[in-house]
Amino acid sequence: MSANELPPTSGGGAAAAPLHTGPASIHGADGGTAGTDHSGEGVWSRAWRTLRRNPVAIGGFVIVALFVLVAVLAPVLAPFGPSELPGRAEIRPTHIPGPSSDYLLGLDRYGGDVLSKLIWGARASLLVGILSTLFGLAGGMLLGLLAGWFGGWVDFAAMRLVDLMLSVPSLLLAVSIAAIAGQSQMSVIVAIGVVQVPIFARLLRGSMLSQRGQDYVLAASALGLTRRAVTMSHVLPNSVGPVIVQATLTLATAVIEAAALSFLGLGGGEPSTAEWGRMLTAAQQELAVAPRLAILPGVCIAITALGFTLVGESLREALDPRNRTRR
Template sequence: MSTDPSAQPLLHATAGAATGSPGPSGRDAGASIWRVAVRRLRRNPGAILGGVIVLVFVLVALLAPVLAAYGPEALPGRAEIRPTYIPGPSSEYPLGLDRYGGDLLSKLIWGARASLLIGVLSTLLGLLGGALLGLVAGAFGGWVDSATMRLVDLMLSVPSLLLAVSIAAVIGQSSTAVIIAIGVVQVPIFARLLRGTMLAQRGQDYVLAARSLGLSRRTVTMSHVLPNSLGPVIVQATLMLATAVIEAAALSFLGLGGGSPTTPEWGRMLTAAQNELEVAARLALLPGACIAVTALGFTLFGEALREALDPKTRKR
């Protein structure tokens, strides 16, 4: 059933007033929530630092074929490796060689691509699965909500890393198994978040106003409640990218990532470097630093984005 266009501003005004927080003032008045968020992110040093780290990480991953001097499986210095000696930095190999004779700098660059692929795909899988469960629970309520949440509680009762290891072990040792394992672990987090946000939105005055205008529950849910509930989910997805990078490295470190020892992936590089700490500590320190800095970048940007979208933190 169509509504009177003149009633739409009333719906949006009621939705804004229902949050119980002061509205934006000054140049933020009348601007969309995303435009205000972008403006606030540009004034946040943590957001800028996190955004720069994430941008550099993404560019390195996407431009790996251009930036890396050697291919992902190339071993140009294999003849120079000795049982008790691994060549260090030189003009030909800026960061030295690894135990197998591969250029360490090239391996780190290709490892960024592997980490980005696993992080994005696993988070996307968890987001889609969790959003589906959260949407069903938040839209229908009643016994559907109870049944869905009991399934989510069951998944949350198992420690995330243990669940990921179990799934990866059952599926097999491969990058696909790691993606599925991390994605499944993230499903209950997104499901609970979206469900809780939708339940909070269903109690707002703008929903009552929309229903009083004759809109069906499906229309109200898909056109008003769901869009207004996606902000926290998007922020959580940004934060989960950091977790996905760390968990991917952890699973590869445990030997569940598949591939050969020479396959460039930061977690696998850490595993290969365990026996070389006395000979060449950089083989463990550099991949570990890449994992830590990348996770820090996603965390800083995600936290800044959460603050920028939170109306309670806006200045009067």
């Protein structure tokens, strides 16, 4: 056999194609690489690769990162403490000092430094947003897991409870719970968390029901694995993706709802408390004299909610199986 001849195949058909070494690739007619095969990647690895190339996701991550840094470093960044009123002596009924060298964003009606209150307000909003979302996530996942695991009357009872909670407008339900629990930051956290429970419960339950009919679940059951093992080791891990995406989006809603409850006076604390919603409440009487007192916290709330929304929407698109063929 000469060096230019190919060895015959075992089936007598066409000769086998030569094997390519290195990363799998798709070659065009000109020999260039048209794309790279990432079929061996996991779901989260593929999502992370997609997010890194998405300018919308990068913008959202930057906003969220700045918000978190300001909240964590508030004691270092804020010129004054959250309850300090350094300019109280300078306040007049018809005059509120504006920006100056001593107070970069001016003073509020109580004599507090606006810049310091905005910085400390970021910490309060982050605390309420994260804790309320974790509260709602834990309660919702518990209900969704019970409904998706047991089914039958447990599923029916859990979903009727969810339907009952969804029948009441979310803000009205949060206001009712916060009013009953008392005016405090903890009551706001509980109120917002309870409102989020049915969202996570229905999402996890639906995701688990769709996973239970997959081939890998049938194969695991055929191998003799118990329902508990199949659910906790296979179904649940493959069902939490949509829930995590929803949690990211819910953080934006939690920040807005926390500000709304504080605006209504349900957040507790003194009227001069450093919290964005409370700042909006105090600014109502000075809209004609100092509109910046309402504009600045409003802009902070809007930008923070926008950041979490951009991250959540980008993560949802990155995890969507229908978008995998486009990458």
